[in-house]
Amino acid sequence: MAELVPFAVPTEGDKTLVVWELSSGPTAEDLQRSLxxxxxxxxxxxxxxxxxxxxVARPxxxxxxxxxxxxxxxxxxxACDRKQLFQNSPxxxxxxxxHKAVPHRALALNSSxxxxxxxxxxxFNGWSTRIIKLQNLSDPEEGENEERAAVQKQSLRFFCALEVALPAYACRSPGVGLAEEPLxxxxxxxxxxxxxxKLTQKLAIQKALSNAFQKLSVVVLENGKIAVEYRPSEEVIDAPTEAESLQDLMHDGRGEEDCPHLGVEDAALRLPDTG
Known part of the structure; x- marks a missing residue:
């Protein structure tokens, strides 16, 4: 039976191990490294x-x-139950x-x-990223009222749109991120x-990368091989500026090669391209 491994924080009980009978000799940090x-x-x-x-329990x-x-x-x-592993006793x-209740939305992994x-x-060489747009949203547009302009000048805001590419699976996943730092x-x-x-730019890129991976899941097949499932996110982008910037990105007059269409309607299972 195939297993789906999403780019999300694991919370399921069947992905969690409890290890007992650890020695009281080493420090917690040493035990953590050994485990x-x-x-x-x-x-x-x-x-x-x-x-x-x-x-109240034993050490x-x-x-x-x-x-x-x-x-x-x-x-x-x-493999590890009732084994000595790195200590003298098993x-x-x-x-x-x-088992925790199924959350409404899985927690996304950070970019690292x-x-x-x-x-x-x-x-390491099986995937890559390409930044499509990195836009400074800090400066107000001409014609906006002075009050809004004064508020926007108090922070740095950057929007990033990128894509993660998996050439062996003929799969690309778009991601967007918005970062803001007070100033x-x-x-x-x-x-x-x-x-x-520079920090705000980096945060926007990291958020976009995490967003792109959220749409991907690794499918581990019974024979040990893997496939990739791409499922476009159904989340609504809360920030109006981010949504508008994404629309502008897709309709700013650039050619298909420079700004390809990244969306698909249904989930797709991608197997490695052996051709």
Whole structure:
């Protein structure tokens, strides 16, 4: 049976391992590094957290390990349960049983975690990004009233539109991001403003990258091979300026090669292009 691995924060119980009987000798930080080293051999990890036992219990620690894939979590449980791993005594490893209510909207991964997950499944050279537009929205347009202009001048705002491309799967996913940083020109010097400008640009790009990956899911097939599912986001863009900028981007008169049409109507399963 195929498994769908979205670019989202894993919250399901079948992706979570509870590790008991950890030694009280090493520090929590040392245990965290050792656990990460052992369990990451079974698949990419979202997090490893180590906690001390309650004061009324015996000394020692337990850990919560979260995988992106339920299949990886099951394999890790079978491989590590009642094994010594990195200590002299065996540990106990159980799949999590506490299931949270399904959230209305999955929590998106940040851009760095999206890149880590993409590198694992597609390889470092198996995907790429292309910035389509990076626009400064800080300056008010001509003709706007002075009150709105005064408000907008108090912050730096950048909009980014980009696409993530997976050549082997003939798949492209668009993403948009809007970032804003407060600004006080009277108190901040030119260098500080320049640094904030670069930071705001970077944040907009990171948000757009995360948004693009949200539309993708890795399909892990029974034979171990993978496919890609592309599902356009149904989320409504809250910021009017962001929506208007995206519309302007798609209708600003540029040719198809420079600004390709990125939307599709239905979810699509993309297999590697072997031709």
């Amino acid at each position: 990460f080293r052992v369990f990451s051999r079974c698949g990419p990890l979202y997090s490893v957290r180590v906690f001390p036992h309650a004061a 020692g620690f337990y850990a919560i390990v979260k995988f992106y894939s339920a299949g990886d979590a099951r394999r890790a449980q079978r 540990v106990k490893v159980h799949l999590g049983t506490k 975690r999206c890149q880590e997950l993409a590198n694992h499944y597609f390889g 006080d020109k009277q108190e901040e010097g030119p260098l500080s403003i320049l640094m904030k400008r």
